[in-house]
Amino acid sequence: MSNATKTIAVIGTGRMGGAIGGRLASLGHTVIFGSRAPDSEETAALVQKTGGGTTASSPTDAAAAADLIVFAVPWAGAEKAASSLGAVDGKTIIDVTNALSFGSHGLMEIATDTSSGESIQKWLPGSTVIKAFNTVGFHVIANPEAAGGPVSVPIVGDDEDAKTAVAELVQSFGFESVDVGPLVHARALEMMSMIYIVPYLQGRKEDAFEFYFRRGAAPKVSAGVRAAG
Amino acid sequence: MKMHLINLTTVLTLLLIGSANADTIAVIGTGGVGSALGPKFAAAGHTVVYGSRSPDESEVQGLVSLTGHGATATTQAAAAKNADIILLAVPWAPAKTIVDGLGPLDGKIIIDPINAMAFGAEKSISLAATPSAAELIQGWAPKAHVVKAFNTLTRAYMVDPSAAGGPITIPLAGNDTDAKARVAALVEAVGLVPLDVGSLSQARAVEAMGQLYVAQGYQGRTRFEFHLRPR
Numbered sequence: 001m002s003n004a005t006k007t008i009a010v011i012g013t014g015r016m017g018g019a020i021g022g023r024l025a026s027l028g029h030t031v032i033f034g035s036r037a038p039d040s041e042e043t044a045a046l047v048q049k050t051g052g053g054t055t056a057s058s059p060t061d062a063a064a065a066a067d068l069i070v071f072a073v074p075w076a077g078a079e080k081a082a083s084s085l086g087a088v089d090g091k092t093i094i095d096v097t098n099a100l101s102f103g104s105h106g107l108m109e110i111a112t113d114t115s116s117g118e119s120i121q122k123w124l125p126g127s128t129v130i131k132a133f134n135t136v137g138f139h140v141i142a143n144p145e146a147a148g149g150p151v152s153v154p155i156v157g158d159d160e161d162a163k164t165a166v167a168e169l170v171q172s173f174g175f176e177s178v179d180v181g182p183l184v185h186a187r188a189l190e191m192m193s194m195i196y197i198v199p200y201l202q203g204r205k206e207d208a209f210e211f212y213f214r215r216g217a218a219p220k221v222s223a224g225v226r227a228a229g
Numbered sequence: 230m231k232m233h234l235i236n237l238t239t240v241l242t243l244l245l246i247g248s249a250n251a252d253t254i255a256v257i258g259t260g261g262v263g264s265a266l267g268p269k270f271a272a273a274g275h276t277v278v279y280g281s282r283s284p285d286e287s288e289v290q291g292l293v294s295l296t297g298h299g300a301t302a303t304t305q306a307a308a309a310k311n312a313d314i315i316l317l318a319v320p321w322a323p324a325k326t327i328v329d330g331l332g333p334l335d336g337k338i339i340i341d342p343i344n345a346m347a348f349g350a351e352k353s354i355s356l357a358a359t360p361s362a363a364e365l366i367q368g369w370a371p372k373a374h375v376v377k378a379f380n381t382l383t384r385a386y387m388v389d390p391s392a393a394g395g396p397i398t399i400p401l402a403g404n405d406t407d408a409k410a411r412v413a414a415l416v417e418a419v420g421l422v423p424l425d426v427g428s429l430s431q432a433r434a435v436e437a438m439g440q441l442y443v444a445q446g447y448q449g450r451t452r453f454e455f456h457l458r459p460r
């Protein structure tokens with residue numbers, strides 16, 4: 001059940017990790033931030049702001065104590081952060097990252113041939129990586145109601161039980177979860193995050209949007225989908 | 230009186246859209262997407278010319294009569310020659326051969342609704358065009374204005390968007406602002422909601438959306454329609 005509280009390690013204390021940690025703590029979960037600098041002033045401030053018995057420790061200690069790990073570090077530091085987690089065999093890792101780099105003209109560029117989701121799975125083969133929250137901004141995670149309507153969080157992964165557990169967590173945040181397939185589809189989700197982020201980078205707030213995957217009656221005719229390609 | 234031959238709907242449509250906005254649109258391909266959008270474009274007051282390998286075939290002629298509003302069918306090259314806008318509603322595999330056969334495309338708008346996908350083992354689907362079909366098409370026709378559109382929804386909702394139970398967004402990617410605005414107007418005329426998601430380099434994201442969309446039904450998960458809701 002989604003209302004069973006867990007001990008959750010949030011690796012990364014940036015805006016994304018902070019927003020997710022805050023929501024988790026307010027839902028009654030025990031949050032441990034995993035940080036390279038757990039004793040820094042910034043981390044202490046985040047711990048205090050998050051409240052609810054939240055603590056901070058090294059990534060290894062945070063991961064060791066956790067039922068579930070949220071991986072929220074920039075792509076540039078992702079491999080190093082993954083290797084700092086220690087033994088994570090059998091644990092579920094929620095990957096919220098995007099393997100993107102900043103390009104010219106306020107655009108993002110894809111920074112890997114696969115995806116960050118698949119890369120993390122390769123670096124930590126004993127874990128179960130589920131990708132979620134990568135197509136929604138930290139400001140929306142912090143306050144889904146401000147989005148002015150339903151927001152979908154697409155989820156990919158290769159383990160159905162882990163995906164179901166993450167879907168329940170997503171729903172407990174106030175989002176609609178949508179299973180969009182295997183972990184290899186992380187590539188598609190990370191590409192989609194590009195068009196989500198760019199209006200903010202280019203200062204075109206009027207073009208900013210939220211992804212909503214509206215589920216409804218299947219159409220009677222579906223041949224047109226394949227006819228184009 | 231000749232006026233009596235023009236029905237009231239046509240008059241109203243022409244008044245609403247204004248004749249200055251009437252385009253000649255070549256619909257290349259008479260399959261699912263072409264046969265869905267051609268009639269909608271014609272009903273919106275545009276001149277539709279289907280480009281087909283076999284324009285005299287009874288199925289194509291049936292589509293021409295269904296479309297009405299003065300639509301015709303001819304060869305692909307002849308259709309493209311007189312068009313302002315080309316809807317490239319063809320499968321990915323022969324797309325390059327078809328584009329190469331269309332003749333000069335300088336200054337024309339090419340709408341690319343193609344999902345270039347490879348179907349693998351265990352029902353896997355991957356993107357088959359790198360970096361994207363739209364960018365490759367732009368490379369084949371460097372002076373045309375390629376706009377990615379109409380690749381992230383099912384045919385039934387192109388025909389009848391009102392059956393979808395809510396708005397469907399058509400993300401548009403392209404490098405030419407005017408071309409994108411004209412395609413956005415076509416999207417609206419069909420009853421769908423355009424959203425400019427940036428330059429043609431962003432087409433890869435739109436094609437990724439198409440991949441997820443197609444995979445959802447193909448791999449047996451709950452289907453959905455995309456609504457990219459403005460904030």
